[in-house]
Amino acid sequence: MPRKVQVQTKLNGEQVEFLCEPRQSLLEVLRDELGLTGTKEGCNDGNCGACTVMFDGRIVTSCLVLAVEAEGKEITTVEGIAAGNELHPIQQCFLEGAALQCGVCTPGILVAAKALLDQDSNPSEEKIRFWLANNLCRCTGYDKIVRSVQAAAEKMQEAR
């Protein structure tokens, strides 16, 4: 039977080390070994986007990344978005805009939307919708999500 593998990675700005089985997904290790349960499991096959994290500067579905692949990489989960006790504008705008109902898709959407705003400070509605196409929400109908991303973009521009 294969042995466990030691992995060193940078997670939400901190160097961490964990042991994992090669078959374990990054999602499983984040939640079950490292206790970061903000990242959600939805479909577990890459369709729903609930498990979205930043992985070396790109958003990925962490259910389709092996935890062993995290060696030497940089990962940001939803827990790493806020600055201490201060919510990131995207989080604040999601609260104010009621962009969530059950909340299972929300962490993935926050990570994905933040990644979009980091590379495009004023995305069009169409760009937001296509960027978030890999993030399914079965409650909101997406309108409040899209409007909250637009509100966050405005807020971030004002802050500059």
Next chain:
Amino acid sequence: MQWFEYARPESVDEAVRLLSEHGEKARVLAGGTDVLVQLRGGFRSADWVVDIKEIPELNGIAWDDSSGLTIGAAVPCYRVYENEDVKKHYPGLVDVASLIGGTQIQGRASLGGNLCNAAPSADAVPAMIALEASGRVVGPDGARTIAVEDFCTAPGKNVLKPGELLASLHFPAPKPHSGAHYIRFIPRNEMDIAVAGAGVSVVLDNGNFASARVALASVAPTPLFVKEAGEALAGQPVNDESIQRAAEIAEQAAKPIDDMRGTKRYRKHLCEVLTRRALHIAVERAKGNN
């Protein structure tokens, strides 16, 4: 997911040695967006997963005016559509790299993986066939080059022998007055599997087609190269009639099945529509490409 061992070779030789040693029990991991789903679902099995992303040759994009474009087999889609040389010289490739999956999948999935996975619906494959792409395969007996249209042999099966690895994809430099496009039909706006798709390329010469290539997705056991549709265009004037005839040849060549995504009849009809539309767009691109 089932148990397996994981290896991350740093050279092609090391990867080939691992793949040769473990044969059918080894699976290659690039972006993982197909293979991890298959291993988790029990559709494929593996004792060894060989991650090829740390091999420099499999992870680069290189462009040269005379020899063309080489894309490492593990290069994720976003690096294809964000690459300035690809954007300038291969807009048909940008089309396809930006419609596979969503943003998250494009951060991982590779054109090489799309080809090796050999799904009949693989969007990138008809686009690559239209662009006359070939794959460089390395194995225990050395390297060989395989045209993309000859790579897939059945749903989920390809020409790779145990121990062999797709290292890179090569695209010849586009000719003057050439253009390409890939278009698919899905019932949604994004994030879906093609009911049918058409990848085309054309080369124009003074109002005539000098040459053309047409390939189809999701209408045969493998991505389908419709050589005769392109041949019917060669030497013909660029007009609605010649394009319509090529589109009808594509429709006749399609051998689809009925399934949950569409009926045979509907898919054949789509081949005509999509080939026609893709050819019109490729012609427009070719006119702007001097």
